[in-house]
Amino acid sequence: QCVAVCPTGALSEVDNTRKVIASLVDPSKTVIVQTAPAVRAALGEEFDMEPGTLVTGKMTSALKKLGFDKVFDTDFAADLTIMEEGTELLGRLQKHLAGDKDVKLPILTSCCPGWVNFFESNFPDMLDVPSTAKSPQQMFGAVAKTYLADQMGIKREDMIVVSVMPCVAKKYESGRPEFAVDGNPDVDFSITTRELAQMIKGANINFDDLTDEEFDNPMGESTGAAVIFANTGGVIEAAVRTAYEVQTKKKLEKVDFEELRGFEGIRSATVDFDGLPIKIGIAHGLGNARKLLEDVQAGKSEFHAIEIMACPGGCIGGAGQPYHHGDTTILKKRAEAIYREDEGKEIRKSHENPFIVKLYEEFLGEPCGELSHKLLHTHYFDKKKKVEINND
Numbered sequence: 414q415c416v417a418v419c420p421t422g423a424l425s426e427v428d429n430t431r432k433v434i435a436s437l438v439d440p441s442k443t444v445i446v447q448t449a450p451a452v453r454a455a456l457g458e459e460f461d462m463e464p465g466t467l468v469t470g471k472m473t474s475a476l477k478k479l480g481f482d483k484v485f486d487t488d489f490a491a492d493l494t495i496m497e498e499g500t501e502l503l504g505r506l507q508k509h510l511a512g513d514k515d516v517k518l519p520i521l522t523s524c525c526p527g528w529v530n531f532f533e534s535n536f537p538d539m540l541d542v543p544s545t546a547k548s549p550q551q552m553f554g555a556v557a558k559t560y561l562a563d564q565m566g567i568k569r570e571d572m573i574v575v576s577v578m579p580c581v582a583k584k585y586e587s588g589r590p591e592f593a594v595d596g597n598p599d600v601d602f603s604i605t606t607r608e609l610a611q612m613i614k615g616a617n618i619n620f621d622d623l624t625d626e627e628f629d630n631p632m633g634e635s636t637g638a639a640v641i642f643a644n645t646g647g648v649i650e651a652a653v654r655t656a657y658e659v660q661t662k663k664k665l666e667k668v669d670f671e672e673l674r675g676f677e678g679i680r681s682a683t684v685d686f687d688g689l690p691i692k693i694g695i696a697h698g699l700g701n702a703r704k705l706l707e708d709v710q711a712g713k714s715e716f717h718a719i720e721i722m723a724c725p726g727g728c729i730g731g732a733g734q735p736y737h738h739g740d741t742t743i744l745k746k747r748a749e750a751i752y753r754e755d756e757g758k759e760i761r762k763s764h765e766n767p768f769i770v771k772l773y774e775e776f777l778g779e780p781c782g783e784l785s786h787k788l789l790h791t792h793y794f795d796k797k798k799k800v801e802i803n804n805d
């Protein structure tokens with residue numbers, strides 16, 4: 414077993430590739446895979462390509478050659494996350510504007526399990542502050558094993574969901590008991606970008622020679638807003654693109670929010686929602702997150718929304734990515750590649766993803782509705798006691 418240390422400091426890496434391969438050769442299982450946004454901007458480095466080379470099509474092709482029955486995109490679920498988290502943000506904001514003193518603001522993003530683990534362990538008095546939206550990885554699994562399994566006519570227990578993540582903490586996240594139904598997890602196995610590269614090499618696939626292939630549908634379609642989840646500031650930029658249009662009922666003329674981008678550890682910006690100033694904070698790296706959190710705890714924070722990612726640069730710098738040895742020029746090239754992918758997308762706002770619209774029409778009903786709450790939202794735990802015991 415391969416064991417490596419996660420920079421979040423609390424989690425360790427377990428290699429699941431053997432279990433994935435065993436599932437792929439099991440004829441009783443339908444094995445589907447989702448790939449996180451950051452993977453496509455870094456996987457090429459494992460095959461001696463320049464940092465910042467986008468390999469979305471080759472990655473899809475390699476996954477099909479490895480034998481996955483369907484190759485989907487976590488970006489689809491990132492669009493879904495925006496629908497849920499954005500609705501939650503606007504709901505809290507409207508209550509706040511109506512004078513509700515009990516409403517919790519700022520809302521904190523919740524898609525990074527390294528960060529979730531950190532606040533559960535260090536700020537257990539603030540468990541009602543973060544968004545309750547599950548991460549894209551977990552939303553994907555929950556929808557795949559209900560809506561998709563139904564569409565494909567297969568039983569939940571016969572579907573294996575694999576995720577390829579830039580992240581070590583996602584392995585721990587997929588194993589959290591609340592993300593399972595009767596012991597059957599929504600996401601069966603989470604592997605890293607590096608582990609996918611090992612699988613491709615192990616299968617003797619010549620990555621350079623692969624021709625680009627498309628993701629399968631319905632869970633392979635995504636927008637530019639979903640792709641930028643990979644970069645620090647990207648989740649909140651994606652949320653703003655949707656929340657602005659929903660709140661103001663006006664079309665956003667310029668979808669690029671340069672003021673939310675960059676590499677400084679803590680950033681802030683005010684976005685004008687047609688006369689309503691929305692104050693946004695961004696932190697990457699848990700030391701920076703702690704500073705923003707201490708302000709929230711002390712009641713001194715002026716933000717309406719805060720995005721926090723545990724890894725430097727966000728998921729492009731995740732512990733499961735090809736090693737970059739702290740070289741920020743590599744991280745910047747990956748980030749630029751992600752913004753290029755966003756710019757190249759025909760649709761760049763999550764609420765305009767036609768497959769997301771269809772998912773709500775056919776299955777979920779409405780964002781933050783009853784079924785969404787059941788499948789796409791979660792709750793948090795006080796882990797401080799456990800951490801104290803572990804530290805004794």
Ligand code: SF4
Pocket residue numbers: 421524525526527528579580581582583722723724727728729730731732
């Ligand atoms: Fe995982 Fe790091 Fe991304 Fe958080 S920021 S989801 S720990 S890769």
